[in-house]
Amino acid sequence: MSVVALIEFDPASGAATGHRLADADAALLRVTDLGATRGDGVFETASLVHGHVQALEAHLERLVQSARMLELPQPDPAVWRAAVLAVGDALTAEGVDEGSIKFVLTRGVEGGSVPTGWVFGTAAPDFTADRTSGVRLVLLDRGFRHDVSQTSPWLLAGAKTLSYAMNRAALREAARRGADDVLFVSSDGYLLEGPTSTLVLRTGPRLITPRVDLGILAGTTQADLFAWAEAAGFPTGYELLTPADLAAADAAWLVSSVRHVAPVRAVEGVERAIDAELTERFNEALDARTA
């Protein structure tokens, strides 16, 4: 069960005017779309749980921010919000209780002046095992220094672009090493993020995540988790972290929009204890979100 909404643009002004539902199994893109030929676009993936698109406003804000970093036409949040909600409603009407909704904005067909945009929704995979038994991580070099987003903004570190081939290659490398997921490390030794997730550590009562000035994404789910945690009495913080901090932490998780919170059960082949009770509280809190 999949649903697609195409964003409609005014061919003269390039402004988004609305959306229309389309056949998810049909060809909808031209081979000259710069999203397909250059990975030249941005995206977001939100979760749909019990009829609610979660963290939608944060995802829309980040889409706008990524578009700004790529100098794409600014997406109109009202148009995108309506399209995402329509896709969410269609999935819910079809009985999808946990879904993922990806929204994509590309620079459009080469030589044209109008972007391409779509929203794709489908049922989410069953992440129960990841959420309860946890994931085994490898640490992989991302190649960039921790300060690259300040020194070299054209490298687009911290933008959520369609140019994700390296993220997928890193996941294949993890599988080759017998692991489930990746935590990237800067070339000068700081913990960054996963290919599609944010790292959260617990040290005593305190929850810590890497600073967002390291050329990484500001996690939408991590932000919601930290808001809940602060209200629940857990202090939170953003820091420069190293592999030694990960080894020393009382617990570690990868946090992402659709999988939510997955405890880290091993790093570089070394097993570590997972905090099953807190993981369950985290996932219940995230699951209960209605926005």
Add this chain to the structure above:
Amino acid sequence: MSVVALIEFDPASGAATGHRLADADAALLRVTDLGATRGDGVFETASLVHGHVQALEAHLERLVQSARMLELPQPDPAVWRAAVLAVGDALTAEGVDEGSIKFVLTRGVEGGSVPTGWVFGTAAPDFTADRTSGVRLVLLDRGFRHDVSQTSPWLLAGAKTLSYAMNRAALREAARRGADDVLFVSSDGYLLEGPTSTLVLRTGPRLITPRVDLGILAGTTQADLFAWAEAAGFPTGYELLTPADLAAADAAWLVSSVRHVAPVRAVEGVERAIDAELTERFNEALDARTA
């Protein structure tokens, strides 16, 4: 005037079986194609000149090599050769004397087991000004060390992937600085390549290009140029080069498949002499290729 050939794959085995011409203005890709959603694919661009697809075998070899680096299904050179030649012939029949032919292989639709492939041909832009007056370069950090392809192969340095958003951002940065093109430099200070070109320097009679173990593409056009140059009495070499070598060189060029040879007329705003006579000889030699 554009022509598209779609590569056909056996849905059971995933093997390429042939190609069929398609409407270049039609939608031909699904929004779940991993080429469009993850930049997860590889490509080549060859030139068509006076009815000949140039360096076709070298491009096919590099496509196979890039596919191997991304662990994509191995492209069958026979099928791709036939498709590229069919597109070239169709363009030539329509009167296109200088064209570009892009061939793309993606990992296919998410969740499927069959790749997506197409060949897109169109008339080339008029590069006369670049080839004669030259291009102004800026040097931009690529963020990676010069040895990253050895230490961190999952970063796919040296594979020609669809994840090119950074290359396009770098070109926008060049334009912002009043330049035409970019020469990337490793984070530890070695000259690499342009977003879509190979650097060639002349020092005395000798032509030099950066070593291909620096996580850069082996240039197909540069290889043909060096073969011609050796025959014409110019020694050639592959070296570790720095910005000081560029400043000290007697002449410099960016070499690429469709634009061919463009002399470098300025670096970081500092004008430099171009070698008009040798540039013309280079371009005539490349233009005269029949394979």
